Amino acid sequence: MSNNGTFPVKKEETRPRRGGTILPQWSLEILRPIVAFFSRLFWKIEFYGVENVPTCGGVIIAANHQTYIDPFWLSLEVKRPTRYLAWSAAFRWPVVGKCLTWLGAWPLALEGSDPAAIRRSLQWLRDGGAVVIFPEGGRCTSAGSLERFKAGAVRLALEAQVPILPVTIKGGNRVWPRGWRFPRTGKVVVTYHPLYRAQQSPDEETRACARRESERLARVIESAL
Numbered sequence: 001m002s003n004n005g006t007f008p009v010k011k012e013e014t015r016p017r018r019g020g021t022i023l024p025q026w027s028l029e030i031l032r033p034i035v036a037f038f039s040r041l042f043w044k045i046e047f048y049g050v051e052n053v054p055t056c057g058g059v060i061i062a063a064n065h066q067t068y069i070d071p072f073w074l075s076l077e078v079k080r081p082t083r084y085l086a087w088s089a090a091f092r093w094p095v096v097g098k099c100l101t102w103l104g105a106w107p108l109a110l111e112g113s114d115p116a117a118i119r120r121s122l123q124w125l126r127d128g129g130a131v132v133i134f135p136e137g138g139r140c141t142s143a144g145s146l147e148r149f150k151a152g153a154v155r156l157a158l159e160a161q162v163p164i165l166p167v168t169i170k171g172g173n174r175v176w177p178r179g180w181r182f183p184r185t186g187k188v189v190v191t192y193h194p195l196y197r198a199q200q201s202p203d204e205e206t207r208a209c210a211r212r213e214s215e216r217l218a219r220v221i222e223s224a225l
Contacts, residue, residue, distance in 0.1 A: 022104045025081055036076050042185050043175055048224075049192035050077045058125040058162035059195070062153045064146055064221050065134035066172030067183065071103065073190055074132065074167050083124055084132045085117060118156070125160035135214060144173035144225060149218045151210035154198045158206060166193040166217055168224035191224040 039045040061082070063074050071084050084100070088107035091097040108117040121131050133156070135149035157164050168191040176183035198213040200206065 021101065023102045028103070029079075032076060032079070035072050039073060039076065039188070042183075043171070043188040044186075045073060045076075045188045045190065047077050047190050047192070049194070052192045052194050053077055053165065054130075054163075054195065055080060056128060058128050058160055059130050059165055060125065060153055060157050060160075060162060061130055061132045061165045061167060062135055062217055062221070063132070063167035064169055064225070065136045065139050066144060066169050067139065067176035069176065069183065070134070070169055070172060071105075071132060073169060073172075073188060077190070077192065078130060080130055082130045082132060083121070085121060085134075087138070118152075121156055122160050125156065125162050131156070135217065139178060144170070146218055146222055146225075149214040151207070151214045154210040154213040154217065155206065157198050158200060158210065163195040163197050164217065165195055166220045167191065168193070168221045170225055189224075193220050193224070196220075 036045075061074065061078065063070060071086075075082060082104065084103060084105040085108040086100050086105040091100055091105075091107050106117050106120055125131055133153040135151075135153045136147040137150050138147065153164065169188065170191070171186055171188040175186040175188060198209065200209040
């Protein structure tokens, strides 16, 4: 991070890493109705605010994190190429790691700075792409209440000058509680809130702005829990 609070970007460092194959978009579109069918069958999934999902232009999709299925649920109505920032350790898990790579997820170290993931995300956003981030960093409590949001999503939005699409996932904590090896049936509701842009005052430090706007983002997402 530079002295003025921004993320330096070097295009040559944003190229995809070798060794990981991302499924083409057409194959993901084939899988979408299949995932939707099973989500309705097992979790009676419902969507609200779908009209708020932008179909083009750079956007950060920020959601609460309740289960490992969250990326699939929230992406069902985001019908465009999307990348996901996922915990780097998850890429070493059997099956899960391979699925993350196929879906186009990029590894992000939760502890300390991860400039490679940041640069890659910034370039994708500036090229008009969508990036999914879970500001909690990890799964929420078993009760479904939010963990404290990290400021990375807002800082990326400020640097890339793109809006944020807040998304609330409700019911996932009951479908797949912490400590359970497999999910169970239940009810899940996904709410897409209106877009908003993080506002930074002319003389305001980026870190202070990111923290304030992250708290605002948390309140928006929490409003539909």
